[in-house]
Amino acid sequence: MPAYYRKALFISEVILAAYFLASVVLLLFTTGAWLWPPVVILAGTVICILNIDRMNARVNLVCFAAIIGAWLTWFVHRFGWSGGSPNILVPILPLVFFNIYEPPVGKLIYSFALVAFRILLFAWSLSHAPVEALDHTDNLVFQILNSVVPLLILTVDCILFSSSIQASERALTINNQELHREAGTDPLTGLPNRRALLDEIEQFLHDKPDSQFSVAIADIDFFKKVNDTYGHNCGDETLKALATLFMDAASQKYRLCRWGGEEFCFFLPEMNIDDAGREMNDLNIAVRQKKLRFRETDYSVTITIGVEENDFKSTLEQILDRADRKLYMGKVGGRDRVVI
Secondary structure, eight states: OOHHHHHHHHHHHHHHHHHHHHHHHHHHHHHSSOOHHHHHHHHHHHHHHHTTTTSOHHHHHHHHHHHHHHHHHHHHHHHOSGGGGGGGGTTHHHHHHTOTTSOHHHHHHHHHHHHHHHHHHHHHHHHSOOSSOOOHHHHHHHHHHHHHHHHHHHHHHHHHHHHHHHHHHHHHHHHHHHHHHHHTBOTTTOSBBHHHHHHHHHHHHHHOTTOOEEEEEEEETTHHHHHHHHOHHHHHHHHHHHHHHHHHHHTTSOEEEEEETTEEEEEEETOOHHHHHHHHHHHHHHHHHOOEEETTEEEOOOEEEEEEEOOSSSOHHHHHHHHHHHHHHHHHTTSSSEEO
16 A cells, blocks of 8 residues: 555544544534444444554545445434535545546446435435434534544645656656666766757757857877776766766867767857867866876877868768868878867
8 A cells, every 4th residue: 555545544544533532522422322333333434444544545545435334324314414424425525536446447347336325315305314413513513524524634635646756756756767868978077968958959949040069079099098908987977077077178168978999079159260279179188187097007199189160051961071081081180189
């Protein structure tokens, strides 16, 4: 049984027990004698409360409905249809409809059964006189009691169920956001992955179709040598160190992602190729000057970068392809440089 449903059922039964206890005391003063059926119904409610953890949701709900049905049947038989007693059926409905273990067909059956029970009980009361009638004051007291108690149970249940649904929706939203973030994040460096950056550029193109931008693709020079010399763990640490350097240098001026392998891609909004070239040149120098350390070994790396700008007639794929070709030209031309 879900915690929220157990809590709703528990509070509903506690309120119901208090209602039966108040009714027993009220009837004692009204009739001047103990009426044992309400006492037995009160005892049954207490037993349900004490055994709520031992019974599954369906069994407990059936007991809850049976107790209310027994009380209403006895009350109508004893005092007739007055006093607003049928209102006590209302709290059964939210417990039925928010029971996740009950199939839709079962919920419909419950609903029709409640309606049928109420109609049959009303029809029976029309042809059978009550054992005794409540006077005006007692009838008013029961009218108030039978209006307040179902409304109180209904309010508590709705608050608990709606709070649970809202909490589940919040958790689901947070979980979806986390999954979306993870789906767009490179697990090694923590940078956005290729898909995430492409989505961002596409969104920029959609929102600002007439704005300039540049892209750059950077590749670590002789990265294979780093892996072969110091091991793949050193290669991973190199990628993470450069990712941190790139992010620290970004300062809202550009976005970047791990493009794949030892390559990184940069998106520089509102920059032409000259502005982007200066940014990438500064980054190239920063990498060259960066002192890396792995297991007591000091080393350094360099990067080669190809830069291309939006010419307002090429597709994003074509712009990226030209940046990649410039990167290749830089590799052929000696590496450790920026090609614009």
